[in-house]
Amino acid sequence: MTDERHDHEETANDRWIGAMMHVQRFDTPERVDMLVDRSVRSLRAESIAARRRTRSWDWRTPVAAAASIAIVVGATLVFSPQPASADSLLRAAQVAEARPGERRFALTLVFPARPGETEATAPRATGTLDVRDDTHVRLELTFSDGRTMVRGIDGHTSWVNSADGEILSVPSDAPWPRFIETPEGDFLADRMDAVLGDIGANYEIARCSTSGEERICASIVDRGFRGPENIVLTLEPGSHRVQRAEFTFGGPERGRGHEGRGPDEAGRGGRAGHGGMPPKRRGEGAAPAMTVEAASAAKPTAETGSGRPDARSAQRGGGGAGRPRPERGPATLAGPSMGGGGREGGRRAEPRTVTIERVDVPGGAFADNWFAPPSKPVRMAPPPPRGDGPPPRPRGDE
Amino acid sequence: MPDPRPNLRLTGSGIPAPGPGPDAADVFAILVREHGERLLAYLRASVPSSAVDDLFQDAVTVAWRRLPDYDRTRPFGAWLRGIARNLVLDHRSRMYRERPTDDAILDAIERRAEQEDGGDREEFRGKLTRLDECVSRLPDEYRTVIHMCYRLDAPVATIAKEVGANIEAVKKRLQRARAMIAACMERKQGVADDGATGATA
Numbered sequence: 001m002t003d004e005r006h007d008h009e010e011t012a013n014d015r016w017i018g019a020m021m022h023v024q025r026f027d028t029p030e031r032v033d034m035l036v037d038r039s040v041r042s043l044r045a046e047s048i049a050a051r052r053r054t055r056s057w058d059w060r061t062p063v064a065a066a067a068s069i070a071i072v073v074g075a076t077l078v079f080s081p082q083p084a085s086a087d088s089l090l091r092a093a094q095v096a097e098a099r100p101g102e103r104r105f106a107l108t109l110v111f112p113a114r115p116g117e118t119e120a121t122a123p124r125a126t127g128t129l130d131v132r133d134d135t136h137v138r139l140e141l142t143f144s145d146g147r148t149m150v151r152g153i154d155g156h157t158s159w160v161n162s163a164d165g166e167i168l169s170v171p172s173d174a175p176w177p178r179f180i181e182t183p184e185g186d187f188l189a190d191r192m193d194a195v196l197g198d199i200g201a202n203y204e205i206a207r208c209s210t211s212g213e214e215r216i217c218a219s220i221v222d223r224g225f226r227g228p229e230n231i232v233l234t235l236e237p238g239s240h241r242v243q244r245a246e247f248t249f250g251g252p253e254r255g256r257g258h259e260g261r262g263p264d265e266a267g268r269g270g271r272a273g274h275g276g277m278p279p280k281r282r283g284e285g286a287a288p289a290m291t292v293e294a295a296s297a298a299k300p301t302a303e304t305g306s307g308r309p310d311a312r313s314a315q316r317g318g319g320g321a322g323r324p325r326p327e328r329g330p331a332t333l334a335g336p337s338m339g340g341g342g343r344e345g346g347r348r349a350e351p352r353t354v355t356i357e358r359v360d361v362p363g364g365a366f367a368d369n370w371f372a373p374p375s376k377p378v379r380m381a382p383p384p385p386r387g388d389g390p391p392p393r394p395r396g397d398e
Numbered sequence: 399m400p401d402p403r404p405n406l407r408l409t410g411s412g413i414p415a416p417g418p419g420p421d422a423a424d425v426f427a428i429l430v431r432e433h434g435e436r437l438l439a440y441l442r443a444s445v446p447s448s449a450v451d452d453l454f455q456d457a458v459t460v461a462w463r464r465l466p467d468y469d470r471t472r473p474f475g476a477w478l479r480g481i482a483r484n485l486v487l488d489h490r491s492r493m494y495r496e497r498p499t500d501d502a503i504l505d506a507i508e509r510r511a512e513q514e515d516g517g518d519r520e521e522f523r524g525k526l527t528r529l530d531e532c533v534s535r536l537p538d539e540y541r542t543v544i545h546m547c548y549r550l551d552a553p554v555a556t557i558a559k560e561v562g563a564n565i566e567a568v569k570k571r572l573q574r575a576r577a578m579i580a581a582c583m584e585r586k587q588g589v590a591d592d593g594a595t596g597a598t599a
Contacts, residue, residue, distance in 0.1 A: 005547075006446065006499070008554055008569040009576075012506030017529075017576040019442035021548040023435055024526040029519075032434035035451065039458035040427045 102366055105129040106359045107141065109351040125351075130361075136371040152371050159373035160381060169377035208232070228354075247354045426465065430458055432519050433475040435526075440479055440511040444486045444504060453489060457482040475515050483508060525583065532582035540575035543568055 009018045106128055113122035127141035127148075138152035151160040151170075158170040208217035218231040228247035430437075437457065441450045460481050461468075468477055483504075490499060514522060533544055542561060546552040552560070558568045 004553055008547075008572055010573070012443075012503050012510055013580050014573060014576050015443040015503065015507055016439070016510045017579050018548065019439045020526060020529050021533075021544075022442045022447065023439045024529055025548065027435055027438045029435075029523070032438065033431055035438075035454055036427050036430045036434055036458065039430070039455045040423050040462075042455070043459060043462050044423055 102132050102361050103130075104359050104361045105131075106357045108353075108355040108357075109141070110353045110355075112352050122352075128359075129356075130366060130370065132366060132371060136366075138371050152373065154369075154371035154373070157373055157377065159377055162381075166379075167373045167375050167377045168379060168381035169373070170381055243358050245356045247356075249352060249354075422465075423462075426462060429474050430461070430478070433478055435519060435522050436475060436511065436514045437478055437482055439514070439522075440507065441482060441486070443507045443510070444483075444499060445489055449489055453482065453485050456485050460485070473515050476512070479508075479511055525587070528583050528586045529579065532579045532586070535582065536575055536578060540571060540578060543571050544575045544579075547572055 005018055005022075006015070009015045107126060109125040111123040111125075113119060117123075123144045125141045125143045127139065130138040130140075135153060135155040138150070140148065140150045142148045147163070149161060151158075153159070160168055160170055162168055208215050216231075216233040218233070220229050228249045230248045232246045234244040434454075438450065438454060441453050441457075445453060457478060461478050464481070468474070486504065490504075514525075533541060536544060539561075543557055546557045546560065547554070554565050554568050554572075558565045561568065563571070
C-alpha cells in the first residue's frame with residue numbers, strides 16, 4: 001500500500017517533516033494514551049488468557065461486566081454528540097471512570113422462565129455490587145429460594161462463601177478480581193477507562209428518551225462481541241452518570257440457554273450466545289439464551305433450580321449454590337449459574353436480563369472491613385474440575 | 399541512593415501484580431506514553447499512515463514480551479524504536495509490490511529520530527508547536543500548499559488545480575516548503591537551547 005503523502009516526500013527530511021505534521025494533527029496526547037492503553041490492555045488480556053489456560057478458576061458473573069458496560073456505553077453516548085472532540089472527551093470519560101470511588105449497584109437478574117412459570121414468576125436473583133476500586137469489590141446475591149452467595153476481595157484476600165457457610169479463600173491468581181471482566185471473557189479490563197476505548201465500536205447507540213428522561217438505547221453491532229444484545233440506560237441528569245441499566249442477552253434463537261452446543265452451532269470464536277454472558281472463552285461454544293419476548297412466548301427451557309444447597313458446587317468454586325460456576329469448555333455452555341442452583345438437563349441457566357441501578361452507598365462510605373472476608377478463610381477453595389464433561393450434579397439432584 | 403528507575407526486570411515477564419499501586423504494566427505504559435509521539439513520528443515517516451497504528455501496537459507488544467531483555471542502561475525510546483524498525487522492515491518486505499522506502503531513506507529517518515532521543519515528551523510537543531509557528535511564517539505560496547496537503551489532505555493533483563500549477567511544480571513547492579520548515583525549526587531549536595543554557599548558567 002502506498003501513501004499518497006509518501007509519493008511526494010522523497011527525502012528523509014520530507015518524510016520527517018510530513019510525519020511531524022501528521023503527529024501534530026492526529027496524534028494528540030489523548031490519542032497516544034489511547035493507543036498505549038489499548039496495547040497494554042491487550043497484553044493484560046493475553047496474560048490473563050494464558051493464565052486461565054493453565055488454571056481454570058472462573059468467576060463468570062455477568063454482573064460486573066454489565067456494570068462496566070452500562071457506564072461505558074453511557075459515557076460513550078453522552079460524549080458522542082460532540083464529534084469534533086469525541087476522542088478527547090472519551091478520554092476525559094476514561095479518566096473520570098478511572099478514578100476510584102465507592103459505589104453500589106443494586107442488581108436484579110431474571111432467569112428464563114421454567115415450564116409452567118410466567119415471566120413474572122421466573123427465577124430471579126437480587127443483590128448488590130459494591131466497588132471501592134479494582135481491588136475492593138464485593139458481590140452479594142440472594143436467589144429466589146433464599147440462598148445467598150457472596151464473593152469479595154479486599155485488596156489482599158479474595159474470598160467466597162460456601163453453601164455450608166464457610167469462608168474459603170480463592171487463589172490469588174484466580175481470574176476474578178480486578179474490577180471488570182468484559183463479556184468477551186478472555187479480555188479482562190481491570191479499569192473502566194480501559195474498556196472505554198473499545199466499547200463504542202460494538203454498539204449502535206441512540207437516544208430513546210421518554211418524558212424528558214435521558215435515556216439511551218444501545219444495540220449490539222459487532223457480532224463478534226459477546227456482550228448483551230440490547231442495553232437501555234437511564235442517565236442521571238446533569239452528571240450523566242448511569243443511574244440504571246437494563247441488559248437483555250441473546251436473541252430468540254438462543255432460547256435454549258442450557259443446552260450444550262458446540263462451536264459449530266454457536267460460533268467458534270464468534271459471539272457467544274450465552275444469554276448471560278459470561279462468556280465463553282474464545283473458541284468455545286456458546287449457550288443460547290432468550291430475549292424477553294422469546295422467553296414469554298416460546299417454550300422456556302432453562303432451569304434455575306430446585307433450591308437445594310449445592311455444597312459440592314461450593315467446593316468446586318467456592319460460591320455456594322448459585323455461585324458462578326467454573327468455565328468448563330464447550331459442554332458447559334451455560335456458564336455460571338446465578339439462579340437457584342438446580343438445573344435441568346445438567347445445565348444451568350443464565351440470566352436473561354440483568355438490571356443494574358446505582359444506589360447510594362450506605363452512610364456515604366463502606367466500612368473499612370466491608371470488603372474483607374467476614375472470618376478467616378478456613379481453607380483454600382479447591383480448583384474446579386477440569387475437562388469438557390458435564391458438570392457434576394448438585395447434591396440435591398442425586 | 400535508591401535507583402529511581404522502575405525495576406522492570408523483576409516484574410516484566412509476569413502478570414501484573416494485584417493490589418494497589420502501579421504494576422509492571424502500568425510502569426511500562428508510562429514509559430511507552432513518554433515516547434509515544436516520537437515513536438509515532440518515526441512510524442509515520444517510515445510507513446504509510448494506514449499501517450501506523452498497527453505497527454505501533456505491534457511494537458508495544460513486542461517490547462513488553464522482550465522487556466526482560468531490556469538493558470536499562472540504554473535509552474528506552476531508542477530500544478523501542480529499534481523494535482519498531484524491525485517491524486518497519488518486516489512491513490516493507492511484505493509490501494514489496496508497492497513502492498518500498500529505500501534503505502537510505504529509512505536510515506536517514508532513523509538518524510533523524512535519534513535526535514529526539516535526548517528530549518522528553520514535553521520537549522517533543524514543544525517542537526510540534528514550533529512546527530506550527532514555522533508553517534505560519536512561510537510565504538503564502540508555500541503555506542498554501544502545505545495547508546492543503548497536510549491539513550486538508552488534498553491530493554497533489556487537486557492542489558495543482560487549485561493553485562494553477564502543474565503537479566511537478568506543486569511537489570517541488572512542497573519540498574521547498576518542508577525544507578524551509580526544517581530550517582526554521584532548527585533555528586528555533588537553537589534559540590531554545592541557548593535560552594536553556596543561559597537559564598542554567
